[in-house]
Amino acid sequence: MPALAAAAEPAAAADLLAPVIANDWVNDEYKHLVLEAGAPACLAGAGQFFHLLCPATGADQPFFRRPMSTYRADPEAGRVEFLYKVTGRGTRGLATLRPGDRLRMLGPLGVGFSLDAAWRNIVVLGRGVGLATLAPLAAMAARQGVGVTAILSARSLAHVMSVSAFNEMGARTIVVTDTDGSSAPCRVETLLRGLIAAGRADAFFTCGSNRLLELMQRLGAEHGIPGQVALEQQMACGLGMCFCCVRPFREGGREVHKRVCWDGPVFPIEEAMGW
C-alpha cells in the first residue's frame, strides 16, 4: 500500500458569525445552506467539518453545537456551504435560517481526506447525507487531475444528492437506488469489481453507510486497495477536549478509541469498525 501523502497543513480554526446567503430546500428532506465566510473557514479541506451553533426555535432548544461536514468551501467567493438533512433539534433550527441571518460556526475542524500522488483514479461511494461529505473530495481530485468514479446511493432518485455537483466536477457518476434494487450491496460489489478490473480503483473512499464501508473494506483487503472513510459521532466540544465522540478502531491488532473530531473525521478505511 502506498504511503499516504502528507495532507496540506490544515488551516487553524476560527469562530465566526457567518451571514446566510441562501438556505433552500433541494428535496423534501434536504436543505442547502450557503454562508458568507472568509478565511480560514473558506479554506476548509475536503472532509473537514464545522461546529454550528444551531438556532433555538420554540420547542427545539439544542444545547450543544452540531458538527456538520463541509459540502463546499470556496476561497475565491469567500463562501462555505452545507447540505443537510432536516432530522433533529439542531437541523430543524438550521432550517429556519433566512438570508441575512447569521450563524455562529467554529472551523474548519478535524482531519480531512488526502490524496496520494500515485493515485490516478479513485472510487467514491456514498449514501444519503454521506454524499455531501464526499462532494468536496471529488472536487479536490478533479483539481489534481485524478479521475473520479462516484457511486451515489439513495432510497430513491428523488433522494440522490449532489448528482449535478459530481458531474460538474467531471466525475463519472453512477446512481443506485433502493427503488430499483441497484443499491443492494451485492450489485454495488459487481460495480466495484468492474472498476477494479478496469484499473479505475487506485483508492476507495466512502461515507454514510455501514454496509458500503464493510464492502469497500473487504474488496480493498482482497485487492490491496487503500482507502479512507469519513465517520460520524455525536460531539460536544469539536476540539478534541471532551472525549465524547470516540469510536473504536483497529490499530496494530488492537482495538483503540479515537476521537472522531480530532483524529478524524476521516480515517484509514481498514481501521474503521462497522456500526
Next chain:
Amino acid sequence: MVDLAVCVGGLALANPVMPASGTFAEGLEQVVRLERLGAFVTKTITSELRAGNPTPRVAETAGGMLNSIGIPSKGVPAFLEHTLPFWRRWKVPLVVSISAPTAQGFAELAAALDLPGVAAIEANISCPNIEADGHAFAMDPAATLDVVRRLRDATRLPLWAKLTPNTGAIAAIARAAEEGGADAVVVANTVLGMAVDTETFRPRLGNVMGGLSGPAIKPIVLRMVHQCHKAVSIPVIGCGGIATPEDAVEYMLAGASAVQVGTATFLQPTAMTDIIDGLDAWCRRRGIACIADLTGAMRGDDDVLLAGAAS
C-alpha cells in the same frame, strides 16, 4: 485599572478564571489566547491505563449536559512525554488533575508529579474508592480526611481537593479536606443523573448514569460554594454551570475565590476569555478596584435562616 489577580490555595493567579478539568486540551489553542487564563487545569490523569466508558458518552438535556466519559487515561509516561511539555510552553500555572482508586494510589501519583512545570495538584476525589465499595472518597468525611492527609504527606505542591456535589454533607467534607491539609477545595464535580431515550427505551448514556453539568446545576453548586465558604478558611474554587461574567461574579459573592469554566467552553470556545473580559468590564462599571474583594461579599446573609439548611 481593575486588579483581577487572586490568590488561591497557594497559587497567585493573574485572574480568577480557569478551565474545569476534562474540558480543556490543546485543541483550544486554535481559538483562544491561552496565556490570558488564570490557570490551566489538565484532564484527570491516572497511573492506570484506562480506556474510558462505552458510547454514547454524552447526552444533552434541558440547560445541561450529561456525560460519562470514564476518565480515559494513557498513564503517567504519556503525560510526561506529551502533555506536560505542551503546557510548559506558557507561563500560566499548570494544575494537574489526578485520580486513583485508592488513597495510596493518590499519594504515589501526587509524589510522581512533583516536577518542574507543575504548579499544583487537583485531587479528583469524586471518583469511586475501590476500598470503600466504590463510594467516591468525597462522599464521606473520613475517607476524604484519609486521602487528603496521604496526599499532603506525599507532595509539597499546593493541593486542591475537588469535591462531589452528590453528598448531603458538603460542608463536613470540605472541613475534612481542610483538616487533611488541602490548600483549597474545588466545588464541585458533576451531579449524578441519567436520561432515557423514549423511542428506543434505552438509557441515553452507554454507562446508564453520568454527570450533569452546565447551567442546569448552577443554583445547586452555588449553594454548596456558599456552605463551604462558611465552613472552611481555605479558598473555595467554584465550578458548576458558569457561562457568563455574571455567573462568575455570583459565585465569588457566594464565597468563591476563583472559578472553573467547563461545559460553557463546549458551546462557546472563547467562553473563558469572554468571562475575563466581562469581569473586567463589570468591575469597572461597579467601581470595584480589586476583584478579590468580591469573595464572600454577598450581603444580607442570615446564619439563623440558613442553619436549618446547612449540613
